[in-house]
Amino acid sequence: MDFLPISLRLQGKPCLIVGGGKVALRKAELLLRAGGQVTALAPAFCPELERLAQEGKLALRRKAFAVPDLAGCFVVIAATDDRALNRAVAQAAQQRGILVNAVDQPESCDFILPAIVDRAPVVVAISSGGRAPVLARLLKTRLESLIPAGFGRLAELAGRFRAQVKQAIADPKRRRSFWEQALTGAPAELLLAGQGAAAEAALAKALEESSALAPLGYVALVGAGPGDPELLTLRALRLLQEADVVVYDRLVSTEILNLIRPEAEKLYAGKSRGDHSLPQETINQLLVRLAKEGKKVVRLKGGDPFVFGRGGEEIETLAGEGIPFLIVPGITAALGCASYAGIPLTHRKYAQSCLFVTGHRQGDRPNLDWDKLVVPRQTLVIYMGTLGLKEICQALIEHGMPQEMPAALIESGTTARQRVIVATVATLADRTRAENAKPPALIIIGEVVKLRAKLAWFKKTRLA
Template sequence: MQHFPIFLDLQGQTVAIAGNGEFALAKLRLLLKTQARLTVYAPAPEADLRALIAAHAVTLIQRAATADDLTGVALAYAAHGEAQADAQFAARARSVGVLVNVVDNLEASAFITPAIVDRDPVTIAIGTEGAAPVLARAIKTDLEEKLPQGLGPLARAGKLFRPHAEALPQGRRRRDFWADYYFETGPQVLAEVGEELLEHALHDILRRHLEAGEPQGRVDLVGAGPGDPELMTQRARRLLDRADVVIHDRLVPAAILELARREAQFIPVGKEGFGPSTPQDQINAAMIRHARNGAHVLRLKGGDASVFGRLDEEAEALTEAGIDWAVTPGITAASAAAAVIGRSLTQRGRNSDLRLLTAHDINGFADHDWRSLARNGSVAAIYMGKRAARFLQGRLLMHGADGATPVTLVENASRPDQRILATRLDRLTADLAAAAPSGPVLTLFGLAPAKAAETLPTLLEEMA
């Protein structure tokens, strides 16, 4: 992040704009939304600019600004649309320590002005580090359509009521109060009777929350999906946003954890096949302890919580402890990997069943019905099979599997660094060793990529 986003208090501060035409006009229109004192330096202002200045009693100085003029100014905008004039103004502003923005010149600017969605006092700023203003405007348009116009009145009433809300302790109880107001009772009151009764509604909501006492802790067991934040369910994202404590697996990427509240407590409980792992008893104890302290706990698992996620053990421990819990499913890695290679996991005339297998369990390599799996047309999605590849290959070949059976391995399915290895059973171990994937791998036995090989980025190609 090169440009750090902040919201600057401009009440009573002076902002200088230098320019005669459309660039200065655009900046003036934006800055008129603030409470700043605005001064425009324009030797020959065009008619539209002059009219806007007159309509809002903006100070107009019909000459170029000097360094003395700019001393003490909070912000300055060089908006001539002409390189030499902008450079001269910017140099004078910098000489007296004023932050300056040169319109359409990122390199010469000390700050950039983001695209803004205005629901005063709710303000959303959208920036792209100056790289893609068109993208920022598209995001702004999308948000403008989604955010109700009533958001402003709700926020204004809420802002005035904040001192009263301090009767509730900081943390979950206060957040629950504001969530009730902003997302349930407040919008209903605004729609039915109008803004004038919002304060009355706030007092009523506060009374109810004070009488309710301490909230009960609970645990949500949530599948985060294969790693792409866009493949999370809407419910999973809502729960992540509300959680006080997030107990997460190793396979949950930072891009998903960043969707949680900044104030949330994060507890990593990594598990890795044949590697260091957090004991399940410790995970259960952490969930129970935080829930008993009144926290909303999110047990966040990669993929789907019910597929090789030890869901039953955790649910049983929570039930025995008297903790309320619920399960939110997620997209499992098998589905994500099949989507990556463009294949169906089941196909009429090929396989009428699908095996979801783990390559190892708590006792080591896992045994399966190899003879059945080795039959022609069988399809299996094998989890945690990277280190067990030689074992899997040997068992299948020993039980009659054809060495030419296609095998596709997908590393980091759905993530930006996903990679694909298309091979066959008799070459599986050698090709996997040559590719040496470092991330989690899902093995699709009996499936080859649907797309032409040259269109797929493969592990072996990246090594060449």
């Protein structure tokens, strides 16, 4: 190890930057974030440093460097484009016992400034010892996506409870186990979802029940999006990789299921027409039971759980049972499939409104408010309408929709299996039957479908 990682307290400490350009600016901004009293010294300064000085955030000294300028400094950064000057600044500082960094000259440095992931008070520093700064920044980018933005608030919450936990749980091993469960369980997930008061209440309850055999778990209602795993939110991905149990639907793609951590239990709760693997009430009670067993549960639904996903029914049950829960929205099938098909749902020239409906049938015909569906300059998006497509199209025509109205069916949208069938409202049912289209599929009807010929961009790569 070439450099020992340490954390310096700079609050109120005098910090000198020798240099007035963009590099000096970046170093000044970093020192200011840490609370340092920053002075920049150079014959001239870039506009951004001038602005910071005008705002009273740092001081500027318009002069060439001289050794007396080091008096009283806690740290010094040499950030000019003159390597010889940087080296001279470093030598002078080291002779006076002042910590110094010479930018891009590790041989002249007492310390180096790492790439930083800032989740204050949690801070992650990544360093290559000055050998490969770009590599350190690439690693920082990866960690930024893995560490939630609210991680610092989680540390603050733990800090507020630290003394209480230490007093309530004397045994260090049990105390460590309590914190591991709390910081990966309901209190943590509620806080990261922005529910500070609920998180604090959950942590207090967990402390009260710390002697219980099984701590209370939680349920995360997660939208899996339309199929492409890269459309998952960062929070959804993290929860999938932390879950004990994942209860998933038929519309969740195999590629997304492959992202679940291998040790997690996977429970299928899918539904298709005439085949309900688990009735909805059974699913609701399953989620309650798993959470009461102390499990971290992800309820994974295709698209968004609040758009024709019955997510509201599930969280009603959880709320009634006092189970902590959070909701992670997903990209809806309508938004994802339309985008990947090159069909904008609204357009100034063609559509000023968009209506989402389901094509579920009661008896032999879909039960829809047809007059509201046949509206000029409106895009109609139909979920779960493949089986009743012929009846839907006939009814739309009967209620005044022009037979030549453009229409499209998007099968397995956003995935490598995506197929888009474009026709008219009069011919779409016959076309999809002839081409043996199958669910999952989304139907879009409206003038906007005309734009697909010009805007189609997604080039699918079929899986082997």
